[in-house]
Amino acid sequence: MSRYYLTTAIDYSNGDPHIGHAYEKVGADVVARFRRLVGEDVHFVIGMDEHGQKVAQEAAAQDRPPQELVDELAVRFESVWQRLNISHDDFIRTTEPRHTQAVQALVRRIQDTGDLYRDRYEGYYCTGCEAFKREAELEDGRCPIHPSREIAWTDEENWFFRLSAYTDRLVTHIEQHPEFIQPETRRNEILRLLEGGLDDISASRSRVPWGVPFPDEEGHTVYVWFDALPNYISAIGYPEAGFSDRWPAALHIIGKDITRFHCVIWPAMLLSAGLDLPDTVWGHGFVKIGGGKLSKSEASLLDLDQLIERHGPDAFRYFLLREIPWDRDRDFPSADAFLQQFDERYNSDLANDLGNLLNRSVAMALKYRDGVVTRSAATELDTVIDSGLEAYDTAMREHRLHEGLDAAMSIVRAANGFIDSEQPWKLAKDPAQEDRLDNVLAALVRALATTAVILEPFIPTKAAEMWKRLGGDELPSLEHLTGELPTTVPGRWDTVLFPRVEKESGGG
Ligand SMILES: [Zn+2]
Structure with missing residues (x-):
């Protein structure tokens, strides 16, 4: 039986699950179920990304310990996945000891290859992206993805990862394995990025206590992406030898906004540690509603529990994948338009x-x-x-x-x-x-x-x-x-499979 290990992005613990999270998990679940249907031995992992500055800030704003906040959100996300019938085999959380141990083992291994060095970082850091930003990446002095946030200047002594040393090997790998980054548009974006060369990146933070302790470095934590990406191996037992029964992954499913982390930083970390690269990284598009600017009342119409309730979980799963191509974005002009389309699709199909x-x-x-x-x-x-x-x-x-x-x-x-x-x-x-x-x-x-x-x-x-x-x-x-194939139809049922709904307006 051939093995098929697939993962989704782990969700960041700083807010409730929304349609975008549901779209990704449902799509990944469709892939997992299809692979089981064709007789493969599937291992399907999802989870939560629970460290970093943004989580620490949110917990501080609520005057609670960060662990309490992430515990609550993990329960909330898992209950939605259960309602949507997501058939994952494991749910990895980056605050679990099995994950901490794996991250520290991986950092040590990368350290042994000589790819980590101490230096001082002086520059911008966007907590929205949890990423360091070059001046040239900013628009009007702000992160273009998070224009409503003040971007912070940071000056800290960090451990750096020699990412720049991997540019050529990454280009060669991508060119020799067209299936590595899919769909094609995402692949081209990454190749263009690599043409410009890569800067080394921080692997540790010295001012963010909410994270995995950096090995042998008092006061440092592992940079949140350096901590999050290894969830794909910590979930299958790294560094224990058995982890190679599942690794390399057949498929990482992620949003198109984080391809840089998954198609550049993650493979460079794996190359440095002498581990195989995943077969394919799939960067799906986004569900956009009202151009991404929804009023509170509009957003409340799109509450996930209500959407699942509306015509049942199967109908919602069907609608998401019928209306939103798995390789592109889809825009809905408003929350009402989304609901109206959902009702129409439900009735007609x-x-x-x-x-x-x-x-x-x-x-x-x-x-x-x-x-x-x-x-x-x-x-x-x-x-x-x-x-x-x-x-x-x-x-x-x-x-x-x-x-x-x-x-x-x-x-x-x-x-x-x-x-x-x-x-x-x-x-x-x-x-x-x-x-x-x-x-x-x-x-x-x-x-x-x-x-x-x-x-x-x-x-x-x-x-x-x-x-x-x-x-x-x-x-x-x-x-x-x-x-x-059935040869005898047993009899009539009292209920219909999908009862028709009468026209509704707005949310109800
Ligand atoms: Zn940002």
Whole structure:
């Protein structure tokens, strides 16, 4: 069984989870579930980034110990992931002892290679980014990503990492492994950045007590990114030998704003420590609503718990990946527009296309054949199912999740069109069309069973329910699907899979 280790960015502990966090976790969960569906041994890790100046400042502002703040947020994030059915195998927190030990071991190893040296840092530090900034990176004397924050001047004696020494090796690796940074736009951005050469970066902070103690250096903590990035190896047991059972990771999923840390600093740290690089870093785009400037009341419409409640967790997962391409940004003009689009998508795709197809097909199989579906020949719909499956598989393996989803839904749309054109109610009245009716009903059940399996990564609970309504037991893996197609539809259910909702306005 081939192994597939995937991770997401660990979430920074300074506020509640929002749509952007949910989008990333749901997308990663779709990848994890797809890989399990094709029979791989998946290990899926998410977690929390709990150190750094920003957390310390937030805790101080609330007059609480930072540990108390991060404990509370970890519970909050985990409860949302549970509600959204995120199927992670582990949840790593950077305040855990297993993480602290791994970071210190890695720092020591990098120190042994001679890539750390003491120097004085004098310059700007943006606590929003938790990053040092060159003068040239500022706009009007402020961080362009955090224009509302004052940027702080800092002057401290730090340990520095010889990042500049890795420029050429990184360029060579990226050029030789086009799959290393995806999608292509992100890869080009990093190559352009490397063309300009790299500065060495701080590996320690001497004025930030909330962090992993820097080995053998009283008063220093490990710089928060130097602390956060190794979560990908601390979660699988580094430096214990067993960690190499999972490492290197098949996939790091992150937001496009932190590709520099994952495609430059992290691989340079790994190279310095003599460790393998991850196969692929995927930098997804952003969900933007109202140009990123939402009023408080608008933001409250987009509360995650309410969004999950609105049409159920599966519908929210479906909507996120149906509307927001996994490789690009998506803008919604306002919170209202987002909700309206959500309601429309829910009704048209889930209640109408998918839900009705299931109802109609089950009803006809019961009415005309007492639920028993047998086939003697393939139909035009079977051809569409075969090509849909192929398109799905290709898109999903290349992480084009929105296209994989569309390939699955194209089978649903084709099946609805097939009912309209075949008119099984007419076939049922003509004794000469007995075989045709059998084949039409069998193709419809196959279309539904197939979509139940391939939609599982997107709508896990409803997909399993669909499979049961068709007479199946446990959802099979993709390779065993053909052998396990249901042959007897058990009977009607009192409820529908996705009840239609009437038009709502605003949040409700
Ligand atoms: Zn910033």
